[in-house]
Amino acid sequence: MPCKLSVNVNAIAYLRNRRHVPWPSLTDLCHVALDNGAVGITVHPRPDERHIRRTDVTDISKLLRAEYPGAEFNIEGYPDERFLTLCEAERPEQVTLVPDDPTQSTSDHGWDIAANRDRLTAVIARLHKSGARVALFIDPDPAVPALAKAVGADRVEIYTGPYGGAFEPAARAREFDRVVATGKAAEAAGLGLNAGHDLTRENLPALVKALPNLQEVSIGHAITADALMFGLGETVRKFRTAIGDL
Numbered sequence: 199m200p201c202k203l204s205v206n207v208n209a210i211a212y213l214r215n216r217r218h219v220p221w222p223s224l225t226d227l228c229h230v231a232l233d234n235g236a237v238g239i240t241v242h243p244r245p246d247e248r249h250i251r252r253t254d255v256t257d258i259s260k261l262l263r264a265e266y267p268g269a270e271f272n273i274e275g276y277p278d279e280r281f282l283t284l285c286e287a288e289r290p291e292q293v294t295l296v297p298d299d300p301t302q303s304t305s306d307h308g309w310d311i312a313a314n315r316d317r318l319t320a321v322i323a324r325l326h327k328s329g330a331r332v333a334l335f336i337d338p339d340p341a342v343p344a345l346a347k348a349v350g351a352d353r354v355e356i357y358t359g360p361y362g363g364a365f366e367p368a369a370r371a372r373e374f375d376r377v378v379a380t381g382k383a384a385e386a387a388g389l390g391l392n393a394g395h396d397l398t399r400e401n402l403p404a405l406v407k408a409l410p411n412l413q414e415v416s417i418g419h420a421i422t423a424d425a426l427m428f429g430l431g432e433t434v435r436k437f438r439t440a441i442g443d444l
């Protein structure tokens with residue numbers, strides 16, 4: 199199975215929220231992404247609703263159910279009670295749990311699973327009851343997938359920020375090796391594999407080649423940047439080419 203692309207629309211919501219107007223329309227742009235072969239849509243609602251609003255989650259969920267029954271809705275976030283009840287109401291195919299503090303500007307680390315073992319075990323069991331597949335956002339560290347398996351996760355999403363942000367060749371190679379070793383450890387632990395954060399058309403092909411078990415990448419920032427140049431439809435096709443899905 200080739201790796202699949204989930205389009206994260208956080209950055210589009212940021213742009214819309216600059217004004218009290220409803221454009222750019224998230225649902226219209228979700229249509230464009232899905233019509234151009236994205237496997238699904240990712241949102242990361244944060245407590246301050248700085249980009250994705252709870253109403254966006256409902257609107258996108260309705261769109262997917264009504265018009266794209268095979269598509270995957272992936273909701274990312276910190277599992278507080280509000281987040282969990284939102285997921286239970288919208289029933290996404292996948293929930294990605296991220297250890298964010300509300301004051302963080304963006305996600306910058308994965309779970310300390312040992313320190314959160316009981317809580318993660320309970321939250322994952324609860325989300326499974328609502329029918330969601332659960333992925334844990336983890337640091338690129340090959341010791342972590344076995345811990346994720348032990349708390350009941352179905353997949354891990356490797357945090358690729360350090361790889362995406364490494365431009366000096368030796369640093370890039372070191373971060374690449376950590377991601378690949380972690381992806382292999384996920385396979386050995388019997389877990390599915392996702393990756394995300396600062397992935398681009400430039401840094402994706404090597405990763406996809408080294409990790410044949412990589413099932414999904416969720417990408418927002420670079421897709422939004424490229425969409426300003428090429429339009430969203432063409433950009434989605436370019437990213438699908440970069441991951442070998444087109």
Ligand SMILES: CC(=O)[C@@H](O)[C@H](O)COP(=O)(O)O
Nearest residue numbers: 208242274296304305394395
């Ligand atoms: C979980 C993750 O990797 C993030 O990339 C996140 O979805 C991005 O969040 P922001 O769009 O708020 O920076």
Ligand SMILES: NCC(=O)COP(=O)(O)O
Nearest residue numbers: 394395396416417418419
């Ligand atoms: N899970 C990562 C994600 O959804 C998007 O991250 P980015 O491409 O905006 O850095």
